Amino acid sequence: xxxxxxxxxxxxxxxxxxxxxxxxxxxxxxxxxxxxxxxxxxxxxxxxxxxxxxxxxxxxxxxxxxxxxxxxxxxxxxxxxxxxxxxxxxxxxxxxxxxxxxxxxxxxxxxxxxxxxxxxxxxxxxxxxxxxxxxxxxxxxxxxxxxxxxxxxxxxxxxxxxxxxxxxxxxxxxxxxxxxxxxxxxxxxxxxxxxxxxxxxxxxxxxxxxxxxxxxxxxxxxxxxxxxxxxxxxxxxxxxxxxxxxxxxxxxxxxxxxxxxxxxxxxxxxxxxxxxxxxxxxxxxxxxxxxxxxxxxxxxxxxxxxxxxxxxxxxxxxxxxxxxxxxxxxxxxxxxxxxxxxxxxxxxxxxxxxxxxxxxxxxxxxxxxxxxxxxxxxxxxxxxxxxxxxxxxxxxxxxxxxxxxxxxxxx
Numbered sequence: 001x002x003x004x005x006x007x008x009x010x011x012x013x014x015x016x017x018x019x020x021x022x023x024x025x026x027x028x029x030x031x032x033x034x035x036x037x038x039x040x041x042x043x044x045x046x047x048x049x050x051x052x053x054x055x056x057x058x059x060x061x062x063x064x065x066x067x068x069x070x071x072x073x074x075x076x077x078x079x080x081x082x083x084x085x086x087x088x089x090x091x092x093x094x095x096x097x098x099x100x101x102x103x104x105x106x107x108x109x110x111x112x113x114x115x116x117x118x119x120x121x122x123x124x125x126x127x128x129x130x131x132x133x134x135x136x137x138x139x140x141x142x143x144x145x146x147x148x149x150x151x152x153x154x155x156x157x158x159x160x161x162x163x164x165x166x167x168x169x170x171x172x173x174x175x176x177x178x179x180x181x182x183x184x185x186x187x188x189x190x191x192x193x194x195x196x197x198x199x200x201x202x203x204x205x206x207x208x209x210x211x212x213x214x215x216x217x218x219x220x221x222x223x224x225x226x227x228x229x230x231x232x233x234x235x236x237x238x239x240x241x242x243x244x245x246x247x248x249x250x251x252x253x254x255x256x257x258x259x260x261x262x263x264x265x266x267x268x269x270x271x272x273x274x275x276x277x278x279x280x281x282x283x284x285x286x287x288x289x290x291x292x293x294x295x296x297x298x299x300x301x302x303x304x305x306x307x308x309x310x311x312x313x314x315x316x317x318x319x320x321x322x323x324x325x326x327x328x329x330x331x332x333x334x335x336x337x338x339x340x341x342x343x344x345x346x347x348x349x350x351x352x353x354x355x356x357x358x359x360x361x362x363x364x365x366x367x368x369x370x371x372x373x374x375x376x377x378x379x380x381x382x383x384x385x386x387x388x389x390x391x392x393x394x395x396x397x398x399x400x401x402x403x404x405x406x407x408x409x410x411x
Contacts, residue, residue, distance in 0.1 A: 002130045002198070008191040009131060017143035019189055020127060022182060023083065023120030024144065025151035026090060029178060030059065030113050031238075032151070033159035036256065037168040038242060044168060047103040053369065055103075055110045056239070060361035062114025064354050070122040071350030072210065076202035079123050079130070079346070080192045084183060086119025091179030098172035118353055125349040129338045130193035135279035141331035142275030146268045157257050200344065210347045219400055220340050220348070221355070222392040226287075227333040228356025230294060230389035232363045233382040234263060234323050239364050240372035248375050249312040259316050266320035270327030283332040283404035284397065290329025291390050297321040298383040302376070310375040322382070333393075336404055359385075 002008065009016050034041070042052045074082040093116060096109035128140050162170040200206060214220045237244055237259070245251045245259055270290070277286050301318035337352050338345045363385070371377035396403060 002193055002195045004195065008193060013132075013136070013140060014143055016131070017140050019185065020124040020140075021144045021146075022185070023087075023124045026087070026117040026120050026178070026182070027063070028151040029155045029175060030090075030117055031056070032155035032260070033162075033175065034168070034171050035238075035241060036156050036160035037163035037171055040163055041106070041168045045101065045103055045106065047106075051103045051107075053365070055107050057361060057365040058107045058111035059114035060357060060364050062111040063118050064114075064357035064361055066115040067118040067122055067350050067353040067357055068211075069350065070119045071126060071344075071346035071348065071353075072200075072207050073202070073346075074123045074126060074194065075200045075210075075344055075346035078192050078194050078199070079127050080186075080190055082119050083123050083186055083190060086116045086123075087179055087183040087186065089116035091176055091183065094172050094175040094179055098169050098176060118357070122349045122353050123346065125334060125338060126346045127190075127193045129335070129345050130195075134335060134339070137335055138278035138283075138331055139275045141334060142271045142278065145271035145274070145327055145331060150264065150268075156260055160256070194346075198343065210344050211351070214341060214344070214348055214351050217340065219396060219403070220337065220351070222396045223333055223337045223340070223403075224352045224355040225392040226389045226396065227330050227337065228352065228389075229359050229392075230291075230326055230386045231330070231356060232359055232367075233294065233298065233386040234319055234326065235360060236363055236368055236371075236378060236382055236385070237263075237319050239368040240378060243372040244375070244378060245312075248310050249315060251312055255312075258312070259319070262316050262320040263323050266323030267327045270324040271331065273324075274328050274331045283336065286332050287329040287393060287404065290325045290327075291386075291393060293325030293328065294322050294386050295390060297325065298379070298386050302379045302383055305376040305379040315375065318379075322386070332404065 038049075038052055041047070042049065070082055070086065090113055093109045093112035096112065097106060100106040100109060124144065125141070128137050128144070131137075132140055158174065159171050162174055200210070241256065241259065245256050251258070274286065297318050301322075304314065304318070334352070338348050341348050367381055371381045
């Protein structure tokens with residue numbers, strides 16, 4: 001934690017949470033605004049559905065690759081420069097997407113967007129831990145999750161409206177405007193939270209040593225799996241939204257917002273509860289609550305989809321409840337990851353994001369196309385991905401029982 005933290009941000013704590021959440025929103029906005037225009041873009045530029053899927057995979061794998069470096073760069077050069085450069089590249093890439101005339105150009109600039117958007121997500125986690133002690137950090141992390149949760153609910157509504165009224169190019173011009181406004185806001189407001197004494201030398205040897213220290217740590221890897229992989233239990237449904245909502249549930253495009261609204265309500269509700277519990281119960285207990293909710297609802301979802309034809313009035317609810325369980329536990333697990341190596345929190349945040357985003361990319365490029373033809377297989381795949389995180393946490397719980405055992409004092 002920065003010893004001068006109380007001098008860096010004198011505005012209310014929630015205001016910093018809003019600023020950091022806006023940084024995190026770049027990722028969901030980059031995905032969810034253009035999903036309603038998938039078929040329209042394909043028709044306009046003569047792309048096949050498989051080629052359009054590549055625009056999503058390119059973004060996700062670019063996001064995963066560059067996350068290896070965002071945190072390490074911020075540990076050496078400071079949080080603020082990495083954020084500002086990341087937003088600048090995102091803005092340029094959005095202009096490229098708006099001007100793209102072929103599927104190849106669109107895939108390229110989507111990949112460039114992916115390379116840049118991780119800066120805000122990765123660095124914002126490190127900023128929180130720079131600024132706040134554990135219990136307060138959990139509350140701020142939960143507030144960020146609440147505000148961040150607005151993006152996936154609003155983005156497809158905005159994207160659908162822009163596509164219908166102004167054409168698909170307007171979606172990326174909108175993202176360009178978001179990038180400009182966000183850059184100006186962070187240039188004006190975001191403080192440098194990495195204390196000069198905490199900066200790490202930037203050289204290949206030091207970087208590789210940091211990667212090796214974390215990458216060879218079973219505790220780190222298992223905690224990163226516990227937080228990152230279960231997210232795909234609900235992200236799978238976002239990726240399969242056109243097929244799941246349109247084909248299986250027979251919803252019109254104008255009704256897709258119900259799915260996003262319910263899911264984001266679950267995320268925001270779980271994050272709010274996580275903040276309320278901070279400092280009152282041991283982190284380990286809160287993580288257990290989250291996994292119990294996800295396991296119970298996943299099993300019920302599989303059973304329901306095997307026994308009954310999927311209908312919108314009940315098929316959307318399990319995803320929202322799953323999201324509640326995930327967001328209840330993920331702020332706690334994230335802080336446990338960051339505190340494993342306090343000197344390299346940026347690097348830890350990077351590697352955690354790499355594991356999660358690599359899983360996202362595999363789900364987008366491989367798993368979603370394999371299972372989206374069946375609601376039962378979607379439910380089974382969701383259960384299995386949650387199970388990976390659950391098994392990782394169970395192993396951590398038994399191998400290192402001291403992790404997350406005690407509730408931190410709340411200020």
